[in-house]
Amino acid sequence: MKSQKRTTIYDIAKKLNLNASSVSRALNNSSNVSEATRELIFKTAKELNYKQNSLASNLRKGHNQTIGVVVPRINQNFFANVIAGIEEITYQKGYNLIICQSNESHAREVKCINTLTNQHVSCIIISVSADFEDDSHLKNIKEQGIQLIQFDRVADQLDTLKVLNDNEQASMEAVTHMIEQGYQRIALLEGPQNLNIFRQRKAGYLAALKKHGIALIPELVMENAWTKELGAEATRKLLNLPNPPDAIFASTSDFSALGVLEIATKMGIRVPEDLGICGYSNEAFTEITSPAITTIDQHSVQMGKTIAKLYFDEAQPNEGNPSANTVNIQPELIIRESTLRKK
Amino acid sequence: MKSQKRTTIYDIAKKLNLNASSVSRALNNSSNVSEATRELIFKTAKELNYKQNSLASNLRKGHNQTIGVVVPRINQNFFANVIAGIEEITYQKGYNLIICQSNESHAREVKCINTLTNQHVSCIIISVSADFEDDSHLKNIKEQGIQLIQFDRVADQLDTLKVLNDNEQASMEAVTHMIEQGYQRIALLEGPQNLNIFRQRKAGYLAALKKHGIALIPELVMENAWTKELGAEATRKLLNLPNPPDAIFASTSDFSALGVLEIATKMGIRVPEDLGICGYSNEAFTEITSPAITTIDQHSVQMGKTIAKLYFDEAQPNEGNPSANTVNIQPELIIRESTLRKK
DNA sequence: ATTTTTAAAGCAATCGATTGCTTTTATTGT
DNA sequence: ACAATAAAAGCAATCGATTGCTTTAAAAAT
Structure with a gap:
């Protein structure tokens, strides 16, 4: 696209027989410009369809x-x-x-x-x-x-x-809530531990277990179950254990929780009676699944x-x-x- | 934040006893710089943690x-x-x-x-x-x-x-599909007609009716039912008509369709048996409502x-x-x- | 009427990178 | 060894807006 030259403050200055510095000052509403010329400059700027060049302005101003x-x-x-x-x-x-x-x-x-x-x-x-x-x-x-x-x-x-x-606090609340609902074998779907948020969510899970004197069962902790598909896969494994969990905290995301719900439904396992599910993020859809999914809103x-x-x-x-x-x-x-x- | 002065090509030039133009040419990998000085310049640039100032560059280059x-x-x-x-x-x-x-x-x-x-x-x-x-x-x-x-x-x-x-085409297909499923009184939730997309969707709706020799029933067209709430409200009105629709095309959005579904469920109207519902946009949740909602994917x-x-x-x-x-x-x-x- | 003060406008450098043109240096050919 | 050529580096203007400083014009004070 041929870019016809755009009007600059020099064009305005030239047309009005002024100096560019006055034009600049006028347009920035700074001092030392008479009201009359200020108005004239604004009028001319509009006429010539002047647009400030932010590149030049920012370069000069340094920010x-x-x-x-x-x-x-x-x-x-x-x-x-x-x-x-x-x-x-x-x-x-x-x-x-x-x-x-x-x-x-x-x-x-x-x-x-x-x-x-x-x-x-x-x-x-x-x-x-x-x-x-x-x-x-x-x-x-x-x-x-x-x-x-x-x-x-x-x-x-x-x-x-x-x-x-406060991921740790929220996770702890979520797991505590599940324990209070009578769930005893709560599984965790965890995210990559190089990210602080997933470390904290795991810490909250562990803290809740500890507070209620429940021992951690390592086989109930599944790594890297981030997406709906991975969540589903992890759930399949968990539910096929000789001693399966009675609840799953999908700390990675609601998508993961959705995968959990799908597999549970497919396997004929009743939610929440046989399996509790909690997700993370309060995605819009969690409200309208059936059953609706417990989750954590991050505001x-x-x-x-x-x-x-x-x-x-x-x-x-x-x-x-x-x-x-x-x-x-x-x-x-x-x-x-x-x-x-x-x- | 005190912004300590950042290194420029002049700093590099000075340190190497060169001219800024050579530095610029070297960094841009343009011609007329010897391989030796080019390497030296790159090395020094890295040492001094040089970052190009895009403002200056773009100002000069004009784009x-x-x-x-x-x-x-x-x-x-x-x-x-x-x-x-x-x-x-x-x-x-x-x-x-x-x-x-x-x-x-x-x-x-x-x-x-x-x-x-x-x-x-x-x-x-x-x-x-x-x-x-x-x-x-x-x-x-x-x-x-x-x-x-x-x-x-x-x-x-x-x-x-x-x-x-092609909103018109898609809407026509959707309504045609509903007609083929045996729906006869298809309502339309339409969006603001100052927007082309909503005009087109309405046109598609009208075209499908016409093609199948179905007369337009004005009272089945509801204005401005854009959100879930407005969709729900419109649905309540529609279903309370003496002669209510047997299908609703929520051409505004899937959120609107969701409102339709909620009201229908609440009123004990079976979907899709008594009422067909079609949304627009293929939002993630449409797949997991029950029943899942027919919609249009916009790619x-x-x-x-x-x-x-x-x-x-x-x-x-x-x-x-x-x-x-x-x-x-x-x-x-x-x-x-x-x-x-x-x- | 003349000096002082203030307001308005102009001058010129600056921000940092780019680029056409010129000068210097190195390389090649004879 | 010297001219011809090519490569490398330097010079200076430019992009457009801003701003400290100076000059000019106008207003106020004596």
Whole structure:
């Protein structure tokens, strides 16, 4: 597309026999421009269809009213909602968002970060990819003088602002609830343990068992049952054990819980009477399965808003005091039929 | 945050006793730099943790490897998937995405467009907000020499590239299917008629009726039943008519169809025996309701890919030949239990 | 009427990278 | 050994907006 030259402040200045600096000052409503010329400049700018070139402006000013967001996938409910929450605040402040997805790949995440630092964004908000191992790309952000806020899936060791769900607390509540409903052999579908969130959810599971004096049965803990398919597969194995579980906590996701429910239904096992099921995330569909699935709501939109506000409040990471840098969003246990054995 | 000065090509040049132009050429792998100095420059760049300033680069080069996307809401399945599709292609090409949401507000949409044109993005991809009335902000994009691609919800009158679902065809197929299943009094939940997509879906509904010699019954057409709640409300009214419908085509969304299903269940009306239900969009949950809901898949990820490819193929709108500028994605009718009366 | 003060406008450097053109250095051919 | 050619490096302008400083014009004070 042939890009006909766009009008600049010089074009306006020339037409009005003024200097570009006056035009700039007028358009920015700064001082030292008479009311008369100011109006004239605005009028002419409109006539010539002038649009500011943010590249030039930001280059000169040395900063950029733009925030970068890096998430594993934007078409995942939780992340889409967090972004929606962030956007609500940043929009009010006149900031732009550049949204990148890592597609759960660390290599791609590094590239996203590079792009954003090259753009001189003023802040990067990130939830790391599933194959997270190394945080040097994040350290680099801070070295570039860019604010960094981590959320949900974070690099624990790194001293940055963090906004987290209290995964451990929520998991503990969920498992406690199941125990109180009379379930005794509760299985855990766990996620990759290199991610903090899945470690915490497991910790909550273990804590609940311990609190109630229930011994951990290692064969009831299934690794990496993240998707609906993997959840289904794990469930098949669990239910075929000589001594199968009477409940399954799909700590990885509601999709996984859905897989559990499907297999149970297929095998003629009654939920919640013979098997309790609890998922994680409060995806829309959990409300309408039958039975409806007990799950944990992460208050994702709220989380996004909190993150953005944190930036605008100019909160600074408190070196050497990691806990002071963390904001915890309290998740909420949503109890539904799939774990309600005692009516 | 105190932003310590970042290294520039001048810093590298100074350290190596070279000129900045050589550094620039080396880093861009262009000609006229000896292999030895090229390596030296790369090594030093790494040492000094040099990151290119894209603002400066893009300003000088006069363009920007960035594409802007404006959608009503990113946390809606359809849009999130389209964006995911776009991103897949743009990432391969080394382009960035700036994603904005209009929140279904025209005023906000205008602001988004302004931001993007100020950033000199090379292309804007848009699906307009629900209160669409005026397309002057879109005309302005073309005047700025920026490529414009509309998708799904478009300004019909505007000569731009468009990527659309064939809503009319899909709706006609859906209603035809219902007629073939023996439904005779098919109601329509329609969306705001200022949006092309809802006009087309209605047209498809009308065409199917006509083809089968069924007269339109005006009282079976309900306006603005977009959400689950509104769908439920409309359904309540419909089912309380002296002569109620025996099927409902929720052309607005699957959420609306969900509302239909809930009310029907609540009123003890059997689906699909007494009432057929068809939604639109193939949201994840439609597969797992009971009965599962018949719906229309829009191939949203594919749509996103098509849009992005269109840009990179440098397709140009063909002035005065609107139809040549339109790519139609064929949606797919997904038949499930909610309309299967004849087993 | 003249000096002082203030407001308005202009000048020129700057942000960092790119690029057409010129100069210097190295290489090749005779 | 010297001219011809090619390769490598340097110079300086440019992209468009901003901003500290200076100059000019207008208003106020004496």
